[in-house]
Amino acid sequence: MKTSLRALTQFLIIAIGAALALAGSASAAQKTAFKVGYSIYVGFMPMGYMKESGILKKWADKYGIEIEMMPINDYVGSINQFISGDLDAVGVAGMDALTMPAAGGVDTSIFLITDYSNGNDVLMSKSATSVADLKGKDVYLVEYSVSHYLLNRALVMNGLSGVGEVKTVNISDADIAAAYLSNADIQNAAAWKPMTADMIAGSPETKVLFDSSEIPGEIMDVFIGNTQVLKDNPAFGKALTGAWYEALAAIKAGGDTAKPVNDYMASALGTDQAGLKTQIDTTFFFYTPAEAATFLSDAKTGTIMDDIRKFSFDRGLFGQGATSVDAIGIELADGTVLGDPANVKLRIDASYAKLGADGGL
Template identity: 90%
Template sequence: MKFSFRALTQSLIITLGASLALAGSAIAAPKTSFKVGYTIYVGFMPMGYLKDSGILKKWADKYGIEIEMMAVNDYVGSINQFIAGDLDAVGVAGMDALTMPAAGGVDTSIFLITDYSNGNDVLMSKSASSIAELKDKEVYLVEYSVSHYLLNRALVLNGMSGVGEVKTVNISDADIAAAYLANPDIQNAAAWKPMTADMISGSPDTKVLFDSAQIPGEIMDVFIGNTEVLKENPAFGKALTGAWYEALAAIKAGGETAKPVNEYMASALGTDQAGLKTQIDTTFFFYTPAEAVTFLTDAKTGTIMDDIRKFSFDRGLFGQGATNVDAIGIELADGTVLGDPANIKLRVDASYAKLGADGGL
């Protein structure tokens, strides 16, 4: 997700992770009522429509359960609630699934991928005309977020060693757009829509040096669940997945079928249909479960997860106890494990998408 600071302090992660571990048996117990949280971002907005349209209730009723869907104002706050066990699933950026709950000791599963950024995330400059010109310059961004990851990938792909070759300056997502436009000392920045649209249109000298369309699939948005909760309650994963793809099918159909979904999303995002289109145009939605299966099981996704874990470890996001990049195990959809197989804390689970693709939901 893209609308708040992406990194919890390590002490908070460890504390929450330990608390969840103590309560693990209770959380994993079979149940019939579930809570799902999401924050305001185009890739997650169909979740709100699911609730208001009755689609979510229809699918929950099919499996004899209840699902409460809630918008959470604060992105990190929503992840805190998931770590503490107050939410059974939450929408996050793929990198944050690793650096927050998984790094904090919570066995976490990516069970629904919604989209990936296909131009929403942007590295821009008022003065530089190439990535190379950023060397030793200040770049304003939300540190340890996907903007930080985007910057690192831009530098590496353009022949530099990484973020060590620039000076990153931390700034909140709430402040970056106004600061960039008002402060002439801020020449370089990385952020995401909708802030980037205002930053670019409001600063005629701004050039886009790099965006997420150049690293397709790497900045992915997903819903994560506690692995044991999903294992003990497969109906929850099935109902949420089925409801999601019903809404996505309506969007894909276009015309009158898509109209109520698009109207809801535009209103929730505080924009009009034209504004919504600009966000959707730079977001690659997985409109069908078959598309999601293909992506989640692709060898390239394993490479992406490897890049993410290496960046995260290098930035210290695994916590003080992690002595090397293999400290946390990541199980890919084919069962391959990156890192420590005895300490798997993040799992890429394509089983629900496969059920959808096979007509088994």
């Protein structure tokens, strides 16, 4: 999860830019069958339980539609499928919604926020005792991912100018834990759970320098949909949102009510209940639609999106044709726009959460 790469973004923009422009302008039209993809990450795992338990089918039947829920091992691949139109919705990190489909020309809406990282994402070191000590040092991470964003925020918040003060070394999320534990030359790294838990446990000298609990709300996990698909098919957004909050209510209830959800999530994540708890404890779930609606509509969320777009542009993630941070418009929940109002490609849509909060689903 969370591996947004500049090279892939550029490829998508060049290879299918024309097709995306056509898709963005064409009406999606009403449909009755939908496909949703998600990656293996704690914030998305209730989606699998919704399918296995029958909750998803119940809500889809309520609206007379069908929703196919699919776990996808390749996170970037799942976003590719969304961009090409093979998925109607997909789970992503909020930053990736901007730097991949939106930057590639797909009019994209964040219509369901699942959680934000509240300690899952970590900057760590075997030798440094403070973030400032990293100046001039190598830091291993998945470049242009939320780990890169976390590093930048950590440096700025600790008196440095940003990622230009260190040397980032790209490494895949599949390799970073083993490399950190086996290679003495790798002293500093940024990653997310479950890798970080293994990295810290397996390296007693490791010190956590900074984690995402220090930037609450900034590393958010969301489900995005094609704006036109949602506009033409509001039943899809309503059914998925309703099913999601029914599953989340079970988790929040705890005890016997939560047990089947937790058992499913632990198994799907390849861990036990203790391992699941360590991930949930550092994940801030929006357990009710009212909480989600409040967050999506908050002025602070606009500030977060502003920080994300500035970082993304500075790292070249808007594509070669983008000459300004304002090249891509981001419409906030209150209708205000960051960037170019004539080129809005990412929208914060709190309407489904508000419906749920008002009992309208």
